[in-house]
Amino acid sequence: MIFNVLLTEKYHSSIHLDFERYPHAILVGSTGSGKSYLARLLLGKISKYEPDATLIICDYKGDDDFIQFVTSSNCFRYDQVTEGLDIFYQAFKRRQEGTDKSRTPKYLFFDEWTAYLTNSEKKKQESEKKKLATLLLLSRSFNLHIIVAVQRMDAKNFEQSRDNFVIKVALATLSAESKRMVFPDEESKSIIPKSRGKGYLLLDGKELTPVIVPKIRNKEKLDNAIWDLLEREDNSK
Numbered sequence: 001m002i003f004n005v006l007l008t009e010k011y012h013s014s015i016h017l018d019f020e021r022y023p024h025a026i027l028v029g030s031t032g033s034g035k036s037y038l039a040r041l042l043l044g045k046i047s048k049y050e051p052d053a054t055l056i057i058c059d060y061k062g063d064d065d066f067i068q069f070v071t072s073s074n075c076f077r078y079d080q081v082t083e084g085l086d087i088f089y090q091a092f093k094r095r096q097e098g099t100d101k102s103r104t105p106k107y108l109f110f111d112e113w114t115a116y117l118t119n120s121e122k123k124k125q126e127s128e129k130k131k132l133a134t135l136l137l138l139s140r141s142f143n144l145h146i147i148v149a150v151q152r153m154d155a156k157n158f159e160q161s162r163d164n165f166v167i168k169v170a171l172a173t174l175s176a177e178s179k180r181m182v183f184p185d186e187e188s189k190s191i192i193p194k195s196r197g198k199g200y201l202l203l204d205g206k207e208l209t210p211v212i213v214p215k216i217r218n219k220e221k222l223d224n225a226i227w228d229l230l231e232r233e234d235n236s237k
């Protein structure tokens, strides 16, 4: 269980995320809505509460958010993200084929998935989408978890795989299409625009909850926690 990831907007009570039950998350919001900020908080908490977890970061945009981790061999930027995704995918294959029998939690954080696909050639788009879809569908029982951040969620970059994001966090203001894609049912009617760092959480089968992202209190401590998660020895490699 990852404790204190978000706060409810109404009573500021803490929200915890159980990645065993809800294995994959998507963070959606326009530019500046606070996705990378929330992602860093979440990765720091994963480091704290799952001492044997490991992490691969794919930071397609490669701006300042994850710059402090560039020297880690598990942090991939720009076009290197293809390699990061593939390494994670191969780890899944090894567990699926039984050559890796360990089940320590492994996380993949992919920032700007839509931008990555948009800037890839058609053939590559298809193969990358397929990889993500396979991971989302099959990796849960192998204790592999995916967290994706996107500015918008559209049908063509996700296809069927969107339903496998069983944790959905939408921040600030969503485009009409993102709203339909992220909250396809009744929920979308009650969604109103919010400011940076505020939004909605939808866990599969639960009620839509207005949330706020807690403040990062100690940036250095957070960076150290993420660094530790990236650099942990991965015995299953």
Ligand SMILES: Nc1ncnc2c1ncn2[C@@H]1O[C@H](COP(=O)(O)OP(=O)(O)OP(=O)(O)O)[C@@H](O)[C@H]1O
Pocket: 029, 030, 031, 032, 033, 034, 035, 036, 037, 038, 061, 065, 151, 196, 197, 198, 213, 214, 215, 216
């Ligand atoms: N909850 C928050 N509290 C305080 N500051 C925040 C919060 N969320 C985001 N910020 C600040 O707002 C700015 C934009 O946030 P962030 O980079 O996370 O947005 P983003 O959604 O990832 O945008 P982009 O899609 O352009 O990458 C950053 O300077 C960040 O530090």
Ligand SMILES: [Mg+2]
Pocket: 035, 036, 037, 065, 111
């Ligand atoms: Mg960002």
